[in-house]
Amino acid sequence: MAVILEKPELRIYEIRKRQHRKRIITLIILALIAAVIALGGAFYTISNKRYTEYEVIKSIQKSDTGSAKYYTYGSGYLRVSRDGIMAADSSGSQLWNDTYQMKDPQVSVNGGYVSVSDRGSKQLNIYGPKGLESSNEMNYPIIKSVIASQGVTAVLLSGKGENHINYYAKEGGKEIVNRRTTEKEDGFPVDISISKDGTKLVTSYVFFSKGELSNKITFFNFGGVGDSYIDKIVGADAYGTTLIPDVEFVNNNTVCAFGDNMFTIYKMEETPEAKVKKELDSKVKTIFYNESYIGLVLEDADNIDSSRIVVYDLDGNIVFRKNTDFSYSTISLKGEEIVLNSSRDWLIYQLNGKVRMTSHFEKEIAQILPAPGRNRYIMINDETIDEVKLK
Template sequence: MTDKINKELHLSESMQNLKEKIRKHKLMRWKRIITAAFLGFMIIFGSYLLLEYRTYENTRVIRTYKGDSSADGSYKMFGDSVLKYTKDGMTLIDQKGKEIWNHSYQIKNPIIEINHEVAAIGDSGGNSIIVIDHEGIKGEIETTQPIEKLSISTNGIVAAVLKDEVSPKVMCYDSTGNILVENKVSAAKDGYPVEIALSNDGTTLIVSYLHVQSGALASNVVYYNFGDAGREEKNNQVAGESYTGQIVPSAFFMDDETSVLVGESGFYIYEGTDKPKLKKEVKFDTEIKSVYHTEKYIGFVLKAKDKKGYEICLYNQKGQRTMSKKFQGDYAHVKMVGETVMMYDGVNCCIYTANGVKRFAGQFQDKILDIVPVGGINTYTVMNINGIQKVRLVK
């Protein structure tokens, strides 16, 4: 009986030892798994930081899609495609250089305005406007006076400033050329229209008039609403503001409700289209060199306060500064796509991210006509005189 009890006790101890060994083995296995996972995470995170915060100085061409090498051609990104336009016509091509459609015309000085999926190409100083989308030509417009400025809504409504030293006009057309609004301006009384901007739905129009007040230049900015909100208002005017002693040469809509006016010494954010209200005013104590924007950001290139170089900065829709960096170099072109700011002039290029990381500072192989980030790590589509190139930034 005693032997039986001893055997049972020994068996019990053996089972406990076995369970303890199994527990320790599982614990060690989990420790190894956690350690390996942590090391893997650190490697991936470290690689991400290396890629995200590194400044690149060189480029490598991954692929070239040859164009027709016409020296007078210009390129613009149009959605996911590329629009090439010259004095003789335009061609929509995909990012691999394959033609989607083309259209011939005679436009001496083409200017272009793009709003998401539609665009208007006008003849600066001429009388022709062509409205397009990704399917082709939506319509053609003939104006009665020379074209100075263009703006287009997302539904294809076109606003234009028509030149006349005494009686300029601000016109709105549908995409097929029908006149929707005709506003005759008295340059002596109202000032001269120097900037226009249409809301996305085409119902609200911003016009900045330049005039002389008490011997000094001033701007009078007017919001017109051609929907229900402006029907009962005189001349459809739903808001207006005078800016004494400064010019307001730039205006744009960030989204359906938010618009921005940019003056010589700062900018103004307005909310609403029925009865626009000033939401935020931001003043600068230095010169504005360039303005750019997306639906999320308002961007500026400013002269540095110490007069040595420049400052690139971003503001959100609330007028709060979200990024600011000083840089050297003078770039004629600046644009922002998504979270990337690109400045370029000739072959020289500088790229910043929205969080202030200098992604690239260097030269491309050919003169840059347009550039846009695409899928892939540090990969860009670059338009130049030789066609379209897919380029990767390298150390």
């Protein structure tokens, strides 16, 4: 039989019901806050943990000579030497390989595609996820080649009194564009870089103007927008006597031009626009970058054994700055970390300024490459290739 409550009793019942619901909701909120604080504390502890040791997860015996160089390739690596190239996955299993003879092989890697060109000679090979896509003999000696993420390749060539920018499709190395420049009118080529999607290009040339050496960078668009411009040139910037030895697409829509004591960041979705220009108080020793940051190692005028590492975001804001006397052989960015190593020592900084890793090696290390996954790296010495994890 149903119980019928009088109005006063009904009001008391409803009040108690609402109070009970509020207590439950309050307890749930407090529990969630406690969980977030606990997870945040754990994340902070893990993120700011300082490591001094690492463990070897996998080890592969090396079969090459010490002249081979290694590059990150997908989840694994490339081994490149004068007589061939081999791609391996993270376990060291071969994905593909090829043999050739090159005096000075230079490598450009973008996604699953690789170009290997013989600097000063005429051979250019283009590789994809399954290996060799095309092998090409250039008409002139190669200065530099760069490759996009789908295999489109641009090559800077040096002729007699003239130079060429050739643009190739991956399929059979078919030439799409051949732009001729003359040393008298355009100057001498210094550097070239291509966007990830392969539609944009930037070059740096030096030339003599009124008896002085000057520098100019030029932007090309080989997509639909470029069809409206003469020679597909969508922009240029003159630097006067400031030399720009290095131009880089750090991501698909951002170009950085690096000088000896300055840099400029351009946004280039279709045409270039200078967004940031920084004058530096010291000379640049080394540049390094990823898709989100650019890093510079600057000379210390007062101490030749010391350097200053500065990292900027792509809006030109300083996100990291620190003096160091670490004598590095390589320096790179892995996500939010700066990785330095010499043949005997390893140092990792976080962009928040904290030291992530310091370690001394018992035997000499040739290279350390970033590997997929948190705290994982590929370490190469004279005898083995090791996948390691910080611990």
